[in-house]
Amino acid sequence: MNIPKYKLKEFIISNSIAWVLGLIWLIPFLGVLMASIRPYREIVSGWWHFSPFTITLKNFVGAFNHPMFPISEGLRNSLIIAIPSTITPLLVAALAAYAFARYSFPIKNYLFVFIVFLMALPQQMTIVPLYFLLRNFHLLNKFQGLILVHSAWGLAWIIFFMRNYFSMLPTDVEEAARIDGASDFKIFYKIVLPMALPGLISAAILQFTWVWSDFFLALVFLQNPEKYVATQRLPLLRGQYFVDWGILTAASIMVMLVPLLVYTLFQKYYISGMIGWSTEK
Amino acid sequence: MRKSKFLTPLFFLLPALILMVPFVIYPVFKTVYLSFFLDDKFVGLENYKNVLLSPDIVNLDRFPNKSPPWGALIHNVVWIAIHLPATVFLGLGIALLLRRKEIKGASIIKSIIFLGMVIPMIVGGLIIRFLFEEGAGVIPAIFKALGIEGLAITWTAYPKTALFAAILGSIWIWTGFSMLMYSAGLASIPKDYYEAALIDGANRFQIFKNVTWPLLKPITIVVVAMTLLWDLKIFDVVYVATGGGPGGASMVLALQMWDYFARALNYNYAAVVAVLLTTLTLIPALWLIRRRD
Numbered sequence: 001m002n003i004p005k006y007k008l009k010e011f012i013i014s015n016s017i018a019w020v021l022g023l024i025w026l027i028p029f030l031g032v033l034m035a036s037i038r039p040y041r042e043i044v045s046g047w048w049h050f051s052p053f054t055i056t057l058k059n060f061v062g063a064f065n066h067p068m069f070p071i072s073e074g075l076r077n078s079l080i081i082a083i084p085s086t087i088t089p090l091l092v093a094a095l096a097a098y099a100f101a102r103y104s105f106p107i108k109n110y111l112f113v114f115i116v117f118l119m120a121l122p123q124q125m126t127i128v129p130l131y132f133l134l135r136n137f138h139l140l141n142k143f144q145g146l147i148l149v150h151s152a153w154g155l156a157w158i159i160f161f162m163r164n165y166f167s168m169l170p171t172d173v174e175e176a177a178r179i180d181g182a183s184d185f186k187i188f189y190k191i192v193l194p195m196a197l198p199g200l201i202s203a204a205i206l207q208f209t210w211v212w213s214d215f216f217l218a219l220v221f222l223q224n225p226e227k228y229v230a231t232q233r234l235p236l237l238r239g240q241y242f243v244d245w246g247i248l249t250a251a252s253i254m255v256m257l258v259p260l261l262v263y264t265l266f267q268k269y270y271i272s273g274m275i276g277w278s279t280e281k
Numbered sequence: 282m283r284k285s286k287f288l289t290p291l292f293f294l295l296p297a298l299i300l301m302v303p304f305v306i307y308p309v310f311k312t313v314y315l316s317f318f319l320d321d322k323f324v325g326l327e328n329y330k331n332v333l334l335s336p337d338i339v340n341l342d343r344f345p346n347k348s349p350p351w352g353a354l355i356h357n358v359v360w361i362a363i364h365l366p367a368t369v370f371l372g373l374g375i376a377l378l379l380r381r382k383e384i385k386g387a388s389i390i391k392s393i394i395f396l397g398m399v400i401p402m403i404v405g406g407l408i409i410r411f412l413f414e415e416g417a418g419v420i421p422a423i424f425k426a427l428g429i430e431g432l433a434i435t436w437t438a439y440p441k442t443a444l445f446a447a448i449l450g451s452i453w454i455w456t457g458f459s460m461l462m463y464s465a466g467l468a469s470i471p472k473d474y475y476e477a478a479l480i481d482g483a484n485r486f487q488i489f490k491n492v493t494w495p496l497l498k499p500i501t502i503v504v505v506a507m508t509l510l511w512d513l514k515i516f517d518v519v520y521v522a523t524g525g526g527p528g529g530a531s532m533v534l535a536l537q538m539w540d541y542f543a544r545a546l547n548y549n550y551a552a553v554v555a556v557l558l559t560t561l562t563l564i565p566a567l568w569l570i571r572r573r574d
Binding site: 010011014017019025027028031032035045048088089091093095098106108113116119121124125126127129131148156188212213214215216234243245248252256275279 | 291292294297303306311312383385386387390393394396397398399402404408410412422456461499500503513514517520521535542543548551552555556563565566
């Protein structure tokens with residue numbers, strides 16, 4: 001490496017600080033990984049002791065086929081809920097966002113401010129009436145009920161996000177199509193949606209990971225143990241007499257693997273979604 | 282912007298309204314309505330009086346001289362007082378550090394710090410519990426090695442430490458957010474601004490104070506508002522790390538609402554806490570909305 005001497009000190013200091021910080025942030029994950037692949041007796045006095053060091057997959061098998069709350073079923077349920085809860089609000093919100101981006105209509109600005117406000121709303125504010133609403137419509141303890149709630153809750157931020165995205169797109173192709181006599185809806189799905197694909201991917205990825213990671217709504221609306229989603233099962237795997245960190249960490253890894261994978265594969269979209277979700281262009 | 286054709290935008294908005302009216306908007310008003318009733322009887326502000334004056338929410342007999350429980354509202358405020366400045370400044374500091382070109386592997390470090398934002402919060406909460414557990418956890422072990430026996434304990438099991446374990450853990454989870462936002466903000470500052478400042482003979486601190494910090498102000502507003510919202514709404518992390526305990530020592534508003542709703546089956550008190558929580562989130566929300574104009 002060609003580093004001038006006077007910069008060497010600076011190089012060492014800032015690299016050490018940066019990597020120590022990185023290590024501090026990584027240690028909790030290292031602990032989880034170590035606890036998940038080692039027998040309980042080896043981690044009970046600290047996973048950082050290396051002798052003896054036995055690698056086992058027993059914890060993963062145990063969590064996957066847990067007699068009471070198998071994570072395998074939870075992962076399946078999470079997937080059954082997360083996929084429709086991503087697609088539905090994405091399509092519905094894209095339509096609404098287009099109206100906000102391209103048309104002018106009365107109360108538009110008030111409506112948009114209201115949507116920004118809904119983004120900040122705590123879920124606690126709606127669950128008591130929602131609980132009774134779903135119960136009356138026989139949607140409690142049903143995946144459909146939770147999917148509807150997730151979809152409705154996803155709308156506000158996806159509308160906000162997609163409106164920003166649509167506003168940045170050039171409108172000349174749309175104008176040309178209009179002159180050629182294309183209908184509004186045709187312009188929307190033939191021209192605008194394909195152009196907005198990167199934005200739609202970002203929104204889909206964030207919505208999917210948020211629904212996958214949701215705990216609170218599932219806790220309220222799925223009260224039948226068979227229906228429990230993966231996040232809901234995690235706290236139930238504690239073990240009877242002591243906290244079984246092996247099972248818990250193995251299950252945690254399986255539950256977080258899906259969002260981690262999505263993040264790794266679509267990092268660019270994930271990051272631009274994160275930034276675009278919270279700031280306005 | 283096209284001239285208003287009233288029906289077309291309505292058509293585009295209709296599916297969203299069909300979903301949002303029954304599942305988001307109606308329940309908001311219904312919750313406010315419920316907060317004024319008890320056992321189907323209109324009681325006016327009675328519920329508010331009972332809930333706000335109960336030690337569940339504000340417990341001034343214990344705050345600040347005795348160990349928690351101090352009440353859920355105070356816990357949320359303490360949470361904000363520690364978590365907000367810590368994550369904002371840590372995130373800014375890390376973003377500034379990692380954009381220096383001498384740092385090797387800056388993008389790897391960035392990804393590691395951002396991981397907390399990617400994982401489900403329920404997993405984050407479990408990890409916090411694991412970190413602070415005596416024997417299996419790192420943090421009590423560190424304090425033991427330092428000879429500070431008072432903190433070489435399972436933090437989540439004692440009233441004096443449970444709340445702080447959850448707050449410290451949530452700093453680990455949330456710093457990635459402000460780091461990401463500030464990194465994006467720093468990247469968007471034109472290079473010539475710095476060159477001009479250097480030519481004028483400004484030193485590093487002056488450049489930060491007079492160029493970087495003012496230009497980052499819009500980002501800071503977003504980061505602070507989003508962090509405030511997160512601090513107020515915190516639920517999963519506390520639910521699984523401490524369960525709000527021991528004895529309510531780490532209870533927060535969102536969890537207190539769940540407690541009234543699911544354990545006490547007092548839907549009206551639950552509604553009162555929900556309204557209180559929503560009122561508090563209005564402050565950062567309005568701040569974000571006002572920034573638009």
